[in-house]
Amino acid sequence: DLHRTVQRMALEEMVSAEIKSFKYDGGGAADAQKLVKGWKTKEKERSFRQVLNRYSRSESAAIERLSKSLNVERFLQKKVETLTPIITETEAERYFKQNQPRFGTASFESLKTNITLLLKKERMEKGLEEWVRFLKDKYGLVNLLGT
Numbered sequence: 001d002l003h004r005t006v007q008r009m010a011l012e013e014m015v016s017a018e019i020k021s022f023k024y025d026g027g028g029a030a031d032a033q034k035l036v037k038g039w040k041t042k043e044k045e046r047s048f049r050q051v052l053n054r055y056s057r058s059e060s061a062a063i064e065r066l067s068k069s070l071n072v073e074r075f076l077q078k079k080v081e082t083l084t085p086i087i088t089e090t091e092a093e094r095y096f097k098q099n100q101p102r103f104g105t106a107s108f109e110s111l112k113t114n115i116t117l118l119l120k121k122e123r124m125e126k127g128l129e130e131w132v133r134f135l136k137d138k139y140g141l142v143n144l145l146g147t
Helices: 002-022 028-039 041-056 059-083 087-100 108-139
Strands: none
Touching: 002 108, 028 041, 028 059, 041 059, 041 087, 059 108, 087 108
């Protein structure tokens, strides 16, 4: 859990630095304020205050943190959208032929949609991994916890 949490925090910090370099505004500040305002309703006010007290945070710090997380999430979503490739029918058919034994007697037409989605996902994940490696190099991230 620690390793996964540290990885997530490191990614969030690198993406946050990218957001600043691109001067990207994902609207996180306004949405964070709306969320906190909703949490401050009579039913949730007490638990919201308990969380702030438990972590020794002010309301403004909570809004700032939430805003940052929302902007990172939105930036990542935009990045995923730009990394999602267009898979041609020829590419899907080539994959089908190369992996024919895996598909048994199923026809290409019956599997075309699933193969296309699979190829998109694989390429998008590869692109995202390359981008994260680029960010690690750019921002000098060193993982001292090991892999």
